[in-house]
Amino acid sequence: MGIKSAKLNSEIKQLLNIKFDDLDNLDLLEEDSEGHLFLDPEEITSPQEKQTFYQCLQDIPKGKEGFEHLQESQKAKAIDGKLENCTNGAPDGPPLHDALEQIGVKDRTSSYKKGVQDVYDAALSQIEQLFLELIRGNRVKYSRIQEITDPFTKNFMTDQAIIQNLSVFYSIEHDYLPNHFLRNFLLAINIGSSSGYSLPQVKQMGEAALLADIGMIMINGDIRIKKDALTQEDEWELKKHPIIGLYALERLNGIPDEIVFVAYQHHERLTGDGYPKGNQSRVIHPYAQIVAIADIFDALCNERAYRGSYNPSESLKSILKMAVSGHLDKTYVHNLIKYLSAFPVGSLVLLNDNRMAKVIQSNAGSPLKPLISVLTDKKEQTLSEKKIFQIDCSQEEDIYIERPLNIRAGKNEVMIGF
Numbered sequence: 020m021g022i023k024s025a026k027l028n029s030e031i032k033q034l035l036n037i038k039f040d041d042l043d044n045l046d047l048l049e050e051d052s053e054g055h056l057f058l059d060p061e062e063i064t065s066p067q068e069k070q071t072f073y074q075c076l077q078d079i080p081k082g083k084e085g086f087e088h089l090q091e092s093q094k095a096k097a098i099d100g101k102l103e104n105c106t107n108g109a110p111d112g113p114p115l116h117d118a119l120e121q122i123g124v125k126d127r128t129s130s131y132k133k134g135v136q137d138v139y140d141a142a143l144s145q146i147e148q149l150f151l152e153l154i155r156g157n158r159v160k161y162s163r164i165q166e167i168t169d170p171f172t173k174n175f176m177t178d179q180a181i182i183q184n185l186s187v188f189y190s191i192e193h194d195y196l197p198n199h200f201l202r203n204f205l206l207a208i209n210i211g212s213s214s215g216y217s218l219p220q221v222k223q224m225g226e227a228a229l230l231a232d233i234g235m236i237m238i239n240g241d242i243r244i245k246k247d248a249l250t251q252e253d254e255w256e257l258k259k260h261p262i263i264g265l266y267a268l269e270r271l272n273g274i275p276d277e278i279v280f281v282a283y284q285h286h287e288r289l290t291g292d293g294y295p296k297g298n299q300s301r302v303i304h305p306y307a308q309i310v311a312i313a314d315i316f317d318a319l320c321n322e323r324a325y326r327g328s329y330n331p332s333e334s335l336k337s338i339l340k341m342a343v344s345g346h347l348d349k350t351y352v353h354n355l356i357k358y359l360s361a362f363p364v365g366s367l368v369l370l371n372d373n374r375m376a377k378v379i380q381s382n383a384g385s386p387l388k389p390l391i392s393v394l395t396d397k398k399e400q401t402l403s404e405k406k407i408f409q410i411d412c413s414q415e416e417d418i419y420i421e422r423p424l425n426i427r428a429g430k431n432e433v434m435i436g437f
């Protein structure tokens with residue numbers, strides 16, 4: 020049995036915009052025939068359990084008081100204790116990047132490219148469905164996360180560039196949050212792999228990145244989509260999400276500690292001016308440091324209700340500044356740039372001869388000179404798909420990238436050039 024996507028979308032929108040004060044009156048909390056989609060005994064949640072879940076959330080005070088309440092909560096203290104004793108987080112096992120292969124443009128058939136894009140679309144729907152389950156207070160098996168991430172990791176092994184391409188894509192058919200969750204995951208596996216982590220570690224880092232902002236689904240939707248500048252009170256509400264997300268993560272049966280650490284710490288900064296613990300946070304798990312970089316990069320690349328977007332190159336520059344100022348780890352930031360190049364894979368650029376091109380692969384050691392696909396002629400006329408051709412900028416003296424373009428490929432163009 021499947022949920023009709025239109026119904027699912029409207030339910031999700033409704034659920035994401037609720038205030039927890041209104042939960043008592045929310046009809047959707049009642050089980051209906053479609054509420055029994057997941058019959059696995061591990062995912063059956065008793066009404067009492069759900070009641071406790073909502074009660075806990077309702078008991079959190081508003082604004083700064085609520086933030087401080089969460090900061091001092093047993094939940095937060097328990098994780099602080101685990102982090103103090105955590106010894107893992109360094110690369111362990113054969114580095115994944117040694118096992119990666121990279122196929123070329125000629126090897127990618129149109130059905131292959133469509134297949135990858137379909138996986139992306141399906142993943143967004145799976146993430147939305149997961150939101151729905153978690154916000155309803157249901158228990159969900161952790162393996163559901165791996166069902167979303169595994170197909171991408173598999174693709175990543177043979178075609179890193181196409182995964183990088185998707186990490187700067189935005190599907191306008193879905194809301195910001197599911198897109199953001201998915202791209203965080205795609206960016207994190209790239210940084211993790213460039214940083215010498217093994218396959219199981221990169222997988223876990225990616226799963227952590229996918230779930231890092233889960234607390235955002237439990238923040239009042241009015242604040243998340245607000246068009247005006249955020250008030251101080253709004254900012255306190257948003258700052259609750261790393262801890263409030265733990266309530267949702269507890270519903271994921273079998274979740275590893277590392278995933279919890281990342282959700283809890285992805286806004287901590289090495290300078291001690293992050294949250295929720297700030298300078299009291301003595302240990303920031305390496306996975307949380309990596310996911311923080313993915314999270315900031317993606318947030319900058321995308322328009323938010325209260326500000327415009329930056330193109331991927333500008334976003335990289337901002338991240339670099341944060342590394343120089345000591346907020347982010349320099350090595351991880353370097354690894355992000357190493358794989359994405361200064362002009363990230365998937366982004367559109369203008370060449371010095373006025374042609375438009377898409378970056379399709381980075382060149383290790385030449386961040387300014389990636390492999391590109393030329394998409395227009397010098398008079399800005401679009402080339403037919405058959406006439407699109409590749410240039411390796413590191414091999415050309417006369418052709419170079421003049422500047423990045425503030426244009427983003429839409430759904431029909433995302434695979435063009437690849």
Ligand SMILES: [Fe+2]
Pocket residue numbers: 231232260285286314
């Ligand atoms: Fe966040």
